[in-house]
Amino acid sequence: MTVAGDLARMGHSVTVLERWPQINPSSRAFATMARTLEVLDSRGLAEDLLAKGNATPAVSLFKGAKMDLTRLPSRYQCVLVTPQTNVDQALGEYAVAQGAQVLRGVEVVGLDQDADGVTVTARPKGGGAPTSWRASYVVGADGAHSTVRDLIGKEFPGKSVLHSMVLADVRLTNGPAGGGLTLGSTPEVIGFLVSYGHGGWYRSMTWDRHRQLPDDAPVTENEIRDVLNRAMKHDVGLAEISWKSRFHADERQVANYRDGRVFLAGDAAHVHSPMGGQGMNTGIQDAANLAWKLALALDGADDAILDTYQAERHPIGRRVVMQSGVMMRMVTSESAALRWLRDQFFPRLMRARPLSNAIAGSFSGVGLRYKSGRHQDKLVGTRATEVPLVEGRLTELQRHPGFVLIREKGTPRLDTDLIQAERTDGGPALLVRPDGYVAWAGATDAREHGWRDALAGWTGGEVGTATTAS
CATH class of the missing domain: 3.40.30.120 (Glutaredoxin)
Structure with missing residues (x-):
C-alpha cells in the first residue's frame, strides 16, 4: 500500500492485487518505530495513528535495563504501540485517496516478464476465471510465503530459528507497572508484554522451551497464563483473551531484491526473529525507498537507478536479521554463563549514553x-x-x-x-x-x-x- 500510494501520488497508474478480502484482523506487528512514524508523517498519516495508539518512551529489557527513546533525534521520541490493522487501514486509505486501484480477494497465479514489461495473471481467491494485467514493473510485497518470489524462482535461503511462539491480545488485571514494552524471561520461558494503554489490554508473546508444537496446534488459555506468570515472576491476572495464534520464526533473506522488472519488499525479501519489532517497519521503509525510484524510471530516468534499491536496502535487511537474531539468542540462551553476563553487563551498557543512544537509533530506524x-x-x-x-x-x-x-x-x-x-x-x-x-x-x-x-x-x-x- 505504501508503494501503491506513493506511485499514484506521483502520477502513475498502479493496481494492488490483494488476496485477503479484508485487512487481516490478527496480524502480528504492533510496534511502529520513530523512523516509520516520520515516513507516515510525510504522507499525512502519523497524527491519526498516534491518537489511536500508546506512545511509550522506553523498552524494559534484562534485569532493569531500559532502552530510553526520549533522546532520539526525532519528533517521535517513542515507539507507538498500535495493532498493525490500524497501520494497514491508514496506508490502504492513503493508496486509494492518491488514486491507486486496490482489488481485494484476488490472488496472483502467473507472472511472465520480458524486455518491455510484465504480464501478471490472477484470479478470484479460491478459484474462478483468470484475468491478466500488463505492467511496466511489479512489486511483490506478499509476505514470507510470497507467491511472486516463487513465480520468479528466487531462493529464500536461511533456516527456522524459533518454534511454537504464541501471540495473543490479552487483558490483564496485574500487568507490568508503567505499561510500555516489558520483556521477562527465565532459562525455560519468554514473556513479552506490550501495553495498548487502555483497559488493561496487552499484546503478549510467549514461548516455552519444553512446549514445542506445530503452528496449527491449539493455543490454550492455561498455556498463555502459565508462561506469562513464570516469565514475569508474578501472577499477571489473565482475565481475557481476544485472539491467539501459534507461529514459528525464520531467518531468511533473498540474495537480490530485484529480478529484471520485478522487485521484492518486506517479508517477501527478508524474515527474521520477532524480537525488536522490526518487520513491518522495515517493509514500509523498503517501500518508501523503492517507490520514488520506480516513479523516476517510469518518467524516463536511467533504469540503473533501480539497482540502488538493492544496494541501499539489502544491507539494512541483513542488519535487521542479524540484530533481531542476536536479541533472540540473548533471550533464549540456556547457558548460565551467558545469561549471567547478559544480566550483569547489559544494564551497565545501557547506562552509557553514547552506546545506549546508538542502540536506540538502530532500533528506531533514525540512525539508518x-x-x-x-x-x-x-x-x-x-x-x-x-x-x-x-x-x-x-x-x-x-x-x-x-x-x-x-x-x-x-x-x-x-x-x-x-x-x-x-x-x-x-x-x-x-x-x-x-x-x-x-x-x-x-x-x-x-x-x-x-x-x-x-x-x-x-x-x-x-x-x-x-x-x-x-
Whole structure:
C-alpha cells in the first residue's frame, strides 16, 4: 500500500492485487518505530495513528535495563504501540485517496516478464476465471510465503530459528507497572508484554522451551497464563483473551531484491526473529525507498537507478536479521554463563549514553544511513528530517512528492521548480531525496552546480526541473 500510494501520488497508474478480502484482523506487528512514524508523517498519516495508539518512551529489557527513546533525534521520541490493522487501514486509505486501484480477494497465479514489461495473471481467491494485467514493473510485497518470489524462482535461503511462539491480545488485571514494552524471561520461558494503554489490554508473546508444537496446534488459555506468570515472576491476572495464534520464526533473506522488472519488499525479501519489532517497519521503509525510484524510471530516468534499491536496502535487511537474531539468542540462551553476563553487563551498557543512544537509533530506524556509492560527503545518505526550517518541517513539505532543496540560512530562493525551504541553523544547503535522505550537501552559490548535478544524476532529466514540486 505504501508503494501503491506513493506511485499514484506521483502520477502513475498502479493496481494492488490483494488476496485477503479484508485487512487481516490478527496480524502480528504492533510496534511502529520513530523512523516509520516520520515516513507516515510525510504522507499525512502519523497524527491519526498516534491518537489511536500508546506512545511509550522506553523498552524494559534484562534485569532493569531500559532502552530510553526520549533522546532520539526525532519528533517521535517513542515507539507507538498500535495493532498493525490500524497501520494497514491508514496506508490502504492513503493508496486509494492518491488514486491507486486496490482489488481485494484476488490472488496472483502467473507472472511472465520480458524486455518491455510484465504480464501478471490472477484470479478470484479460491478459484474462478483468470484475468491478466500488463505492467511496466511489479512489486511483490506478499509476505514470507510470497507467491511472486516463487513465480520468479528466487531462493529464500536461511533456516527456522524459533518454534511454537504464541501471540495473543490479552487483558490483564496485574500487568507490568508503567505499561510500555516489558520483556521477562527465565532459562525455560519468554514473556513479552506490550501495553495498548487502555483497559488493561496487552499484546503478549510467549514461548516455552519444553512446549514445542506445530503452528496449527491449539493455543490454550492455561498455556498463555502459565508462561506469562513464570516469565514475569508474578501472577499477571489473565482475565481475557481476544485472539491467539501459534507461529514459528525464520531467518531468511533473498540474495537480490530485484529480478529484471520485478522487485521484492518486506517479508517477501527478508524474515527474521520477532524480537525488536522490526518487520513491518522495515517493509514500509523498503517501500518508501523503492517507490520514488520506480516513479523516476517510469518518467524516463536511467533504469540503473533501480539497482540502488538493492544496494541501499539489502544491507539494512541483513542488519535487521542479524540484530533481531542476536536479541533472540540473548533471550533464549540456556547457558548460565551467558545469561549471567547478559544480566550483569547489559544494564551497565545501557547506562552509557553514547552506546545506549546508538542502540536506540538502530532500533528506531533514525540512525539508518545509506551508502549508495554516488557521493562521498558524510551527510549524503543520512536522513534530513530534523533539519530546522524557517517555516514548517521537512515531513510536511514532503506531503508533496519530489526532491526538496534546503537552502543555507539567509539565502534567497533559487530559480528552480523544486520544493524549497530555508534552514535556520548554520548548516550547508541540502538536496533531499523524496524518501527524506540527503542526496547532496554543499553551497548554493550560483557558480556551483553541485545540487543540479546530483539531481540530474538521479533523474536523468534537465537539471533543476526534473521532478514534481511547487
